[in-house]
Amino acid sequence: MSIKKRVVIKIGSSSLTSRHGEISRIKLEKIANEVAQLKDAGREVVLVSSGAVAAGYRKLGFLKRPESLPEKQAAASIGQGLLIETYSHLFLSHGYVASQILILRSDFLDESRYQNVRNTLNVLLERGIIPIVNENDTLSTERLNFGDNDTLAAKVAGLVDADQLVILSDIDGLYDKNPTSHNDATLIERVSEITEEIESAAGGSGSAVGTGGMKSKIEAVKIAMASGISTFLGNANKENIIVDAVGEKAIGTYFNCKESMPTLNQKKQWIAFNSGSKGEIIIHPDASERMVTKRKGLRLKEILEVNGRFEKGAVVRVIDTEGDEIGRGVVKISSIEMERMLQAPTDQMKDSTIIMEMGDFVGHSDAPITIGV
Numbered sequence: 001m002s003i004k005k006r007v008v009i010k011i012g013s014s015s016l017t018s019r020h021g022e023i024s025r026i027k028l029e030k031i032a033n034e035v036a037q038l039k040d041a042g043r044e045v046v047l048v049s050s051g052a053v054a055a056g057y058r059k060l061g062f063l064k065r066p067e068s069l070p071e072k073q074a075a076a077s078i079g080q081g082l083l084i085e086t087y088s089h090l091f092l093s094h095g096y097v098a099s100q101i102l103i104l105r106s107d108f109l110d111e112s113r114y115q116n117v118r119n120t121l122n123v124l125l126e127r128g129i130i131p132i133v134n135e136n137d138t139l140s141t142e143r144l145n146f147g148d149n150d151t152l153a154a155k156v157a158g159l160v161d162a163d164q165l166v167i168l169s170d171i172d173g174l175y176d177k178n179p180t181s182h183n184d185a186t187l188i189e190r191v192s193e194i195t196e197e198i199e200s201a202a203g204g205s206g207s208a209v210g211t212g213g214m215k216s217k218i219e220a221v222k223i224a225m226a227s228g229i230s231t232f233l234g235n236a237n238k239e240n241i242i243v244d245a246v247g248e249k250a251i252g253t254y255f256n257c258k259e260s261m262p263t264l265n266q267k268k269q270w271i272a273f274n275s276g277s278k279g280e281i282i283i284h285p286d287a288s289e290r291m292v293t294k295r296k297g298l299r300l301k302e303i304l305e306v307n308g309r310f311e312k313g314a315v316v317r318v319i320d321t322e323g324d325e326i327g328r329g330v331v332k333i334s335s336i337e338m339e340r341m342l343q344a345p346t347d348q349m350k351d352s353t354i355i356m357e358m359g360d361f362v363g364h365s366d367a368p369i370t371i372g373v
């Protein structure tokens, strides 16, 4: 068993709330007790916790969880503070200090802001603090958000170079079909590759309070796996689940990365999962082959068409002549410059000008690209 020093734990809304949808102090206490045990054993822990809306809607005057976005965001602005206050008290009773980091999807679009979050998290972790991360639910927009905390947790795990991601939900792990609607569903205990079978078992969104369902958890596992991080998925209500998940003796689903699987470095994780694309370039069929199998950078002469306006350093989609995206990468020159050079270049210039280095390119064959912007 490998020693897992740095662990990111994601707690879903259904694991923090009572039957009525409000925050359950008993559930939070259980989480804090178990996280404190990990801390006592010398681990570094990041908590990614949902629950802001649930913690706030009653104080906003609603009897049940509101439906509209502005009402939910208003509830989150009350609830986030209350949630952190509760966590802080609970962790302090164990001798640990908690901190709050609220992230917007736009914070991760810019590489320097993304790295900034990483630097802050590293200082907190090295100083023994328990950072509690959530999407900034009050300010995020429908058009631009992480969608769910499962993928946010996987991205944070990659950002801090975690040894393990633990996703806790209201279910024992991944079943071969939705156990809520199939009595004969069986638990899948070990997964080393996300196959089509696994994806289809995960189906659609599940509980009434959760937003992600099993599908978003599998999406998160894919991001974690591509970043070289194994994931445990299990039931938050089980006694000692957090400690046992890290000790590899919990009942649930372990998604372990294959040793042979290539993993993305920090730069490539940012390109693949966070950057957002600013335009696209359509490339010659031979170039797709050169990039994907021969791992050669993209040259100016291999470009057939440039779409969109982008600056040097932007991330763009690389498209083949069939219209399929083969990957994404950082361009070395702007779209205007590219078009100018394509129109009046010498052949030598076209051949020698590198548009994209392989170190700045992530192909779909290397990783699932789930930028979603």
Ligand code: ADP
Pocket: 011, 012, 013, 014, 015, 168, 169, 170, 171, 173, 174, 175, 176, 177, 178, 179, 180, 201, 202, 203, 204, 205, 206, 207, 208, 209, 210, 211, 212, 213, 214
């Ligand atoms: P959380 O709020 O904890 O993030 P969700 O409610 O979003 O969790 O997702 C968990 C739910 O996903 C389960 O309660 C279950 O109803 C549903 N689900 C769908 N397919 C599966 C499956 N194959 N295995 C396990 N759970 C599944």
